[in-house]
């Protein structure tokens with residue numbers, strides 16, 4: 550398979566880079582001697598949905614935290630919209646693994662979402678309520694606005710966390726394994742929810758995942774990180790039609806080929822030689 554396969558959409562995206570990761574490395578320990586991220590070069594287009602996959606411990610979460618301005622890189626540069634990242638950038642939201650746990654248990658669903666609102670956009674109480682209810686409608690939780698997180702299922706809590714993230718009206722959404730703690734059917738529902746929200750905005754999404762199928766289904770492009778100290782070893786434009794469908798898309802030949810290719814990349818070096 551051609552790793553450089555560029556779709557028309559991919560070409561359009563590539564012309565408008567929003568996030569530019571240039572020779573970024575990260576070491577931990579004394580003098581940063583313990584390299585986790587080797588030297589990563591990666592561009593993310595404005596409005597692109599990019600997934601990053603790689604073996605456990607290769608530095609995927611570390612890279613995401615560096616983009617989010619939560620962890621400083623040891624060397625290299627990250628530019629967002631041409632500006633170097635120095636601390637958490639405005640209009641960027643980072644959703645942690647099991648982010649439902651980040652909800653405030655003493656606040657109602659609506660109050661949790663209101664916490665994320667941009668105060669310059671929704672000033673009055675009525676405006677804040679209307680914006681929260683709009684967001685909760687989008688994630689299918691308008692009827693649960695006055696409930697508390699403990700009264701919701703895990704999948705519903707994830708949807709509240711997504712609504713709260715979108716309340717900040719972000720331009721960039723960083724997702725770190727956000728679907729790993731829910732059951733398989735809920736995961737499929739959350740995939741389609743995130744896709745429908747992404748498709749209705751100009752949001753740029755970077756997703757870190759272990760799940761090759763999730764990466765293919767959601768993304769425009771999948772970047773593969775090699776083992777620690779990691780570099781980007783391959784990049785695949787998924788080149789699958791949108792809107793994606795949880796039954797029809799995985800049945801496509803292109804999807805199957807990508808799945809095999811990515812699994813072979815990730816498993817190479819791990820399987821015993823025959």
Ligand SMILES: Nc1ncnc2c1ncn2[C@@H]1O[C@H](COP(=O)(O)OP(=O)(O)OP(=O)(O)O)[C@@H](O)[C@H]1O
Pocket residue numbers: 577578585603604605606607608609610611612759777
């Ligand atoms: N704060 C830290 N201090 C020291 N080492 C760290 C720290 N955070 C991460 N590491 C190390 O850096 C390496 C990369 O960790 P990271 O969590 O980024 O990898 P990952 O690819 O996201 O892993 P996984 O897929 O298992 O979640 C690991 O070896 C980890 O032990």
